[in-house]
Amino acid sequence: MASLLNFTAMSVSQQPPEFYLRGNTTPTFTTKRRANSVSFAVNSPEKPEIELEFIGPKAGSDGSYPVDIAKAISGEKLLRNIMLDNKIELYATYGKVMNCGGGGNCGTCIVEIIDGKDLLNERTNTELRHLKKKPESWRLACQTIVGNKENSGKVVVQRIPQWKK
Numbered sequence: 001m002a003s004l005l006n007f008t009a010m011s012v013s014q015q016p017p018e019f020y021l022r023g024n025t026t027p028t029f030t031t032k033r034r035a036n037s038v039s040f041a042v043n044s045p046e047k048p049e050i051e052l053e054f055i056g057p058k059a060g061s062d063g064s065y066p067v068d069i070a071k072a073i074s075g076e077k078l079l080r081n082i083m084l085d086n087k088i089e090l091y092a093t094y095g096k097v098m099n100c101g102g103g104g105n106c107g108t109c110i111v112e113i114i115d116g117k118d119l120l121n122e123r124t125n126t127e128l129r130h131l132k133k134k135p136e137s138w139r140l141a142c143q144t145i146v147g148n149k150e151n152s153g154k155v156v157v158q159r160i161p162q163w164k165k
C-alpha cells in the first residue's frame, strides 16, 4: 500500500535580501520566506505482524501474572531472538550460564505455547529429539519461527514454566 508523506519546510528565498531605506538613515535588511510543500508517494507494502504476550513465571502480590508484550514481523525471527531483543527473560538460573546460544543442543530455552501455536513453524527435528514425550505445547524458543511471512495474529507464551525453575 502506498503511503503519502508530506513535508513542509520554510526556505529562504534564493533572491538576495531586499534592501530598504527607512527615512534617510536606517538601512533594514529583510528576507522573503515562503512555505515549500513537497509530496511524494513511497511504496511500502505492510508486512503482517505477530503480537506476542509473554506470561511471567510468578504471580505478583495481587495474584496476577506479569505479562510482557512484543511484536514481530511474521516469519522473520526466532522466538528466542524476539525475547532477547525485547529483554524478556527466557532462561532460568541454569540456562542463563549454560545455554548453547541457540544451537538447539542444551534444551534450556523451553517455553510453553499457551495460544497461537498455528502461527508458528512445525517442531523441527531438533525439537522432536529434545521434546520427545513432552506435551505438544512445549517448544524450544531457539527453533521456533514466529509466523510464516503471510499470517498474523497473537501468540501467548508461558516463558518459564514452573518445572524449569
Ligand code: FES
Binding pocket: 099, 100, 101, 102, 103, 104, 105, 106, 107, 108, 109, 140, 141, 142, 143
Ligand atoms: S538455546 Fe540451547 S536448545 Fe535452545
